[in-house]
Amino acid sequence: MFVGLDDGPINRFNRLSMVASALSGDVAPQEVIDIVVRQGIAGLGAIGGLLGLVQGDHLHVAGAIGYSADEARQAGAFGLDRQLPLCVAARTGEGVFLTRGGPGEEDYVDFPAKWPRSGAWAAIPLLSRGQPFGALGLSFETQRLFEASEREFFRSLADIAALRLRSWFADGSHGSSALGSSVGSVQLQQVLGVTNVEGVLVVNGHRTITNADERAAEIFGHEFEDLVGMPLELLVPERYRSAHEAALDRYLSEPGPRPLGGGMRLVGRRLDGSEVPLDVSLSPCASAAGLAVIVVVRQEGV
Numbered sequence: 001m002f003v004g005l006d007d008g009p010i011n012r013f014n015r016l017s018m019v020a021s022a023l024s025g026d027v028a029p030q031e032v033i034d035i036v037v038r039q040g041i042a043g044l045g046a047i048g049g050l051l052g053l054v055q056g057d058h059l060h061v062a063g064a065i066g067y068s069a070d071e072a073r074q075a076g077a078f079g080l081d082r083q084l085p086l087c088v089a090a091r092t093g094e095g096v097f098l099t100r101g102g103p104g105e106e107d108y109v110d111f112p113a114k115w116p117r118s119g120a121w122a123a124i125p126l127l128s129r130g131q132p133f134g135a136l137g138l139s140f141e142t143q144r145l146f147e148a149s150e151r152e153f154f155r156s157l158a159d160i161a162a163l164r165l166r167s168w169f170a171d172g173s174h175g176s177s178a179l180g181s182s183v184g185s186v187q188l189q190q191v192l193g194v195t196n197v198e199g200v201l202v203v204n205g206h207r208t209i210t211n212a213d214e215r216a217a218e219i220f221g222h223e224f225e226d227l228v229g230m231p232l233e234l235l236v237p238e239r240y241r242s243a244h245e246a247a248l249d250r251y252l253s254e255p256g257p258r259p260l261g262g263g264m265r266l267v268g269r270r271l272d273g274s275e276v277p278l279d280v281s282l283s284p285c286a287s288a289a290g291l292a293v294i295v296v297v298r299q300e301g302v
Contacts, residue, residue: 015039016153019039036051036136037136046122047139050063050064052078054080054133059086088123089132089137090132092132097121099143119141119143121138122137122154126158126161199220199298200294201295201297203248207245208229210229211228212224220270236269237269240267279300280295283296
């Protein structure tokens with residue numbers, strides 16, 4: 001049985017007004033993503049939502065709500081050529097409203113297998129000057145009728161998101177959140193909302209640094225360009241490396257935002273061999289190669 005959506009036109013209009021108001025100030029990109037995905041879910045009665053940003057030939061998931069840790073890891077990045085609603089919207093610049101068992105489902109061969117518990121999907125592109133640089137997607141537990149007012153709400157929500165995000169991502173040089181190696185130092189700090197006191201590293205599942213900012217390079221005494229591609233263990237004193245690798249492996253098996261040391265004193269190794277005491281926190285993020293880790297470091301006493 002196909003059902004409609006339950007948040008009426010007046011409530012959806014008010015919701016859009018609240019979103020626009022919430023995003024009118026100095027809001028970090030990750031906050032924009034979180035607010036837009038959450039309000040899309042609430043406004044249309046979805047069970048989950050994703051916001052993806054284009055980098056090269058992939059769509060990277062910059063924000064996901066309503067999915068398990070396994071689902072979020074699997075949804076790290078998609079090839080833009082995939083026949084998934086989110087990818088098609090980001091590739092073509094056209095909205096996709098797909099209901100399981102409804103017209104057009106046969107064109108989305110990846111959809112039933114990727115989200116077996118979803119009865120419907122809606123995806124809207126994020127546009128800058130008419131060109132897509134990402135997409136906002138929602139999944140629904142049951143089959144849905146997407147009426148004109150509901151589609152217009154979703155498009156308006158995506159327009160608000162695009163307006164706030166395109167200055168960071170739409171020119172193609174900034175990559176997707178902290179996910180891609182082309183993100184510049186200033187953009188990385190803006191996306192994560194860190195200060196100039198803190199340094200940021202992005203590390204993949206093989207413990208290789210895939211991105212960094214200039215403050216991290218300064219803390220460890222390296223040139224910024226030399227950090228990218230470096231094994232993370234080279235920034236750890238040799239006597240601590242085994243324990244550090246074990247701690248990171250435990251984190252990757254159960255990722256989530258938290259301090260690394262659990263009360264332990266953490267020490268970094270500079271290029272000249274000297275050591276620096278650090279406060280370190282970790283947050284998971286998606287990447288084209290799977291789960292990655294955002295490492296925020298602060299030199300003790302600074």
